[in-house]
Amino acid sequence: MRETAYWVALLRYLGCTGHAHEVATVFGDEIAVRAQTLVHDAANPTEVMRDVIAFATAGHPAEAHEQIVQALQAGVQEWVVRNFTSGCEVGDMLAQRLGFSTDVRDALRFTFERWNGKGYPSGASGETIPLAMRVVHLSHDMEAIGRLFSPVKAIDAARERRGRTYDPKLADLFVAQGSRWFARLATLEPWDAVLEGEPVPRHTLHGAELDDALAVVADFIDLKSPYMAGHSRRCAQLCTDAAAVLGLPEPATVTLRRAALVHDFGTTAVPNSIWDKPGVLTRAEFDRVELHTMLTEQMLRRSPALAALNPVAAAHHEKADGSGYHKRFRANANDLEACILAAADIYVGLTTERADRASFSAEDAALELRALATRGALEPRATHAVLAAIGHDGSRAEVSRRTQRAGGLSGREVQVLHLAAKGLTTRQIADRLFISPKTADHHIQHVYTKIGVSTRAAASLWAMQNGVVP
16 A cells, blocks of 8 residues: 555646647636635635635626626536546556556546545545545645644644544544654655655666657646647657767767657746637746746756766747847757757748637748748758758748547548647537538547546547647
């Protein structure tokens, strides 16, 4: 059980990027919402609903509050079940790809359940919830309350929530031992202590195993926004192809490909209210966007093996003329791998639909890259290699984008999957494809059945895994 609890504690929110878009659609800054509600009693429906209403009405005029509250009360149950189902489904798909045991995967299905049966999505209660997850429910909340308030308040919360939110035996144990555990925690560096506490035998990833794990990380990152689906994988493939054009040695190509898979790690710490905003970003919002490369650097440098990717991964928005971010250095031929990733990131981004614009055609995206190279923003050799890798010659595009048919999907079903993965409603999908909402819903359900998923996020993840991305 100790090994299961260890991994469940680390992986509890493995599926969180899968419903970030939906949470932000209702509440705005989903990161701030999660931080604010971290210490609240999730097994108390009154407290939960109070939080939901407070965040959903924030920023709206007072006269609109009543209508918002009525809409929430009418649909909040269905919305919560759907989104927690999404988080659990995505988390299980990723945990399976990472090779975790059945015990770990089974426990993760109960991430949002509570002892008194007031959790989601199935309302599981008591000892139906695996012991490992019951331990994590308690320890997660107690750590947050103790850190943000005090150990005394955490112990009081365990005592007060006993038998409602937490297993009463575990709550009693924490009340008895919590002070001592908090005192010990204050003397530790959590990162080092967690690594030291990893169950044995420990498994180190190398070669293809590491590549597969980084592909999981890439998909976890790109699930953050419907507009990012498959971005990291496409960048990695384009960088690999560009490296072949330039004849880069294998070690440099491997580093470049792996850096491309994780280059956007920092985007997970920027709210979807920014990534999915349909209009122009304010200066303050773009300041937060610029933080994501710094955050990528900070995340990767925790691990010596991943820190080696930082000179490429964390520099993917630097420019040859010094106009990029976050360090604003002049990326040149001495930083060739970083320059390749910078050009690939722009091309993939331009040829993908965003919240504030339609996708560029391949030809227009190529013209934009050439213009950036001419102005000195992109390194010419790297830019040429990226364009050559795509199939562009010096004057026009020779690009063929084949529709993938994995999972036995028809061409129409692939179209529907693309739109559903982007977060479009059934009505919006129908309007895009000039079909009735009933027909669109039929297609959606048929696609979900074929690929074995039940939520938008899981469908998006399946599409990334199987190369069915627009």
